[in-house]
Amino acid sequence: MIYQVYPRSFRDLDGDGVGDLPGIVDKLGYIADLGVDAIWISPFFKSPMADFGYDIADYRAVDPLFGDIGDFDRLLAKAHALGLKVMIDQVLSHTSNEHEWFKRSRESRDNEFADWYVWADAREDGTAPNNWMSLFGGVAWRWEPRRRQYYLHNFLSAQPDLNFHNPDVRAAVLDNVRFWLERGVDGLRLDAINFCFHDARLRDNPPKPAAQRVGRGFSPDNPYAFQYHHYNNTQPENLAFLGELRALLDRYPGAVALGEISSEDSLATMDEYTRAGRLHMGYSFELLTDDYNVEHIRGTVQRVEASMREGWPCWAISNHDVQRVVTRWGRGEAPKHFATLVSALACSLRGSVCVYQGEELGLAEAEVPFEALQDPYGKTFWPNFKGRDGCRTPLPWDAGADAGDGAGFSRGRPWLPIPAEHRALNVAAQQDDPASPLNGFRRFIGWRKRHRALLDGAIAFLPSAEPVIAFVRGEGADAVLMAFNLGPGEAMLELGERAGWIADPGHGLPSGAVEGGRLRLPGHGAYAARPTD
Incomplete structure (x- = not known):
């Protein structure tokens, strides 16, 4: 974690x-x-x-x-x-555009760092080389008058992209x-x-x-x-x-x-x-x-x-x-x-x-x-x-x-x-x-550390409907059943053959109870259980 x-x-x-x-x-x-x-x-x-x-x-x-x-x-x-x-x-x-690499790169097209960033010529009409957009809004290209070229910035214009092809x-x-x-x-x-x-x-x-x-x-x-x-x-x-x-x-x-x-x-x-x-x-x-x-x-x-x-x-x-x-x-x-x-x-x-x-x-x-x-x-x-x-x-x-x-x-x-x-x-x-x-x-977190299956065990989901999500981590005697009620109201879950597993409420969250093979979970509650063997 x-x-x-x-x-x-x-x-x-x-x-x-x-x-x-x-x-x-x-x-x-x-x-x-x-x-x-x-x-x-x-x-x-x-x-x-x-x-x-x-x-x-x-x-x-x-x-x-x-x-x-x-x-x-x-x-x-x-x-x-x-x-x-x-x-x-x-x-x-x-x-950053304040990095020494970029300061050198923007000076000219023929210095040691000239090809360290993504530079491209303008189109015939002076517009950006292509239609790429910045994640922060607007065109992903910024004109640099020293080189008379555009440089690429996928984020802010103050964050020029390095040329990893170099x-x-x-x-x-x-x-x-x-x-x-x-x-x-x-x-x-x-x-x-x-x-x-x-x-x-x-x-x-x-x-x-x-x-x-x-x-x-x-x-x-x-x-x-x-x-x-x-x-x-x-x-x-x-x-x-x-x-x-x-x-x-x-x-x-x-x-x-x-x-x-x-x-x-x-x-x-x-x-x-x-x-x-x-x-x-x-x-x-x-x-x-x-x-x-x-x-x-x-x-x-x-x-x-x-x-x-x-x-x-x-x-x-x-x-x-x-x-x-x-x-x-x-x-x-x-x-x-x-x-x-x-x-x-x-x-x-x-x-x-x-x-x-x-x-x-x-x-x-x-x-x-x-x-x-x-x-x-x-x-x-x-x-x-x-x-x-x-x-x-x-x-x-x-x-x-x-x-x-x-x-x-x-x-x-x-x-x-x-x-x-x-x-x-x-x-x-x-x-x-x-x-x-x-x-x-x-x-x-302390309870989780006591269950090896929650650290590295496989995961297998159980059939459930909104708002309950349930799965089993691990296999055999070390397995752990986890069920979470994502909603504010009480919810039910059919446990089938796992109804007889031993409840483990040490996780500290509001827990549920098993009645006749069905788990009754309080709103925003959780349930954990382990095999009987």
């Missing part, structure tokens, strides 16, 4: 209102007490922060906003002493990865890993019918949704590069790679990218949508099980890019233990799990007014899409004196406002409440 730390919003020790590496060090004991195995730290590298660290200006330097390299070394040492592995974000497909680029990227492996990191979370290569012929993407313009944050008002993205990402050449990356990782025993994958067929791409000799794990966005129902969740898992012939999945129901799960799935009407229920469901599936900071507290999406927005994505699409700031507000460590202070996050003014409803769910208050989401999360 991997706990995602978003450094800007985790803990600020220097009082500037932005979280930092010393703040993470200060709270590593809290993370270890959750029962997780590893932490994934979002970017802390030198950056102008156009996209809050996902625009890297120096892959080997810590941005002064977060501390220095000594702070990172202390973080690594303390995490290892607590038994936590450390994964870091690596943003390989693009850099072997020197691939070698330099791998050398940066090696720097952190040598420093002792245990793994990499690879941001937008399927975006490394582009179609060398720069072919136009085909149009997508209006009815199919759906996906992660791709509302019909975002022109990115108007195309099938066949040519600006997920190119076949990327498979060979993943092999090179894996060969590097294999030189550091125990080092793993988790790829973030968002393509036209993400599950098929996950299968390709996690086959032998490539990535260890992959995750996509199927459970980061609004689809909170048995059909979608069960269907997604079954498709992953059917398509991933060799790989190992990783599940996420929240992260720093999507609306928090308590709001997205709970829709503002869920009970206090709902956060524990959905985390327990995700942690019971076959595969690894990424838990985003604040999930364990049951934090809902924060309402951030336009004047306080920081996210360029939200500013562009306001008010139809409010961006990602609502899931990025700082963690509340204590109640704080009033609505203007940092709620234990910072001595200064937080970079994003902390809402009153989050203050009420602060860590200090939840520590002392046995019924809190925090203690519910800890209880379930």
Whole structure:
């Protein structure tokens, strides 16, 4: 189990209102007490922060906003002493436009770095080379007058795409990865890993019918949704590069790679990218949508099980890019233990799990007014899409004196406002409440670790109808039956031959009872049972 730390919003020790590496060090004991195995730290590298660290200006330097390299070394040492592995974000497909590589590349068409980014001539009428769109809205090309050419940016214009068709680029990227492996990191979370290569012929993407313009944050008002993205990402050449990356990782025993994958067929791409000799794990966005129902969740898992012939999945129901799960799935009407229920469901599936900071507290999406927005994505699409700031507000460590202070996050003014409803769910208050989401999360994770089948056993779904999802993990005497009621009202499930299994209520969630071969589950309840033998 991997706990995602978003450094800007985790803990600020220097009082500037932005979280930092010393703040993470200060709270590593809290993370270890959750029962997780590893932490994934979002970017802390030198950056102008156009996209809050996902625009890297120096892959080997810590941005002064977060501390220095000594702070990172202390973080690594303390995490290892607590038994936590450390994964870091690596943003390989693009850099900041402040990176020295790009500054050199844009100077001319004939210098050492001229071919390190994706450059193309304008069409006869001066327009962009093709019809590719940026995920953040608008055309994916930006004119550079120094070269009199366009450069590609799949994300912000401040994030130019590297040209992975150039072997020197691939070698330099791998050398940066090696720097952190040598420093002792245990793994990499690879941001937008399927975006490394582009179609060398720069072919136009085909149009997508209006009815199919759906996906992660791709509302019909975002022109990115108007195309099938066949040519600006997920190119076949990327498979060979993943092999090179894996060969590097294999030189550091125990080092793993988790790829973030968002393509036209993400599950098929996950299968390709996690086959032998490539990535260890992959995750996509199927459970980061609004689809909170048995059909979608069960269907997604079954498709992953059917398509991933060799790989190992990783599940996420929240992260720093999507609306928090308590709001997205709970829709503002869920009970206090709902956060524990959905985390327990995700942690019971076959595969690894990424838990985003604040999930364990049951934090809902924060309402951030336009004047306080920081996210360029939200500013562009306001008010139809409010961006990602609502899931990025700082963690509340204590109640704080009033609505203007940092709620234990910072001595200064937080970079994003902390809402009153989050203050009420602060860590200090939840520590002392046995019924809190925090203690519910800890209880379930501790219980999960006692069942080997929930860690690495196979998964087989039982017949069930909305709102109950049920499955068996593992086989024989070690098997575990898990059933979850996704709805607010009582629900029934026919257990058949498993009606005689021994109930195991130690997971701490509201549990059900078996009557005459049928399981009666309370609203938003869970049930676990083991074979009698």
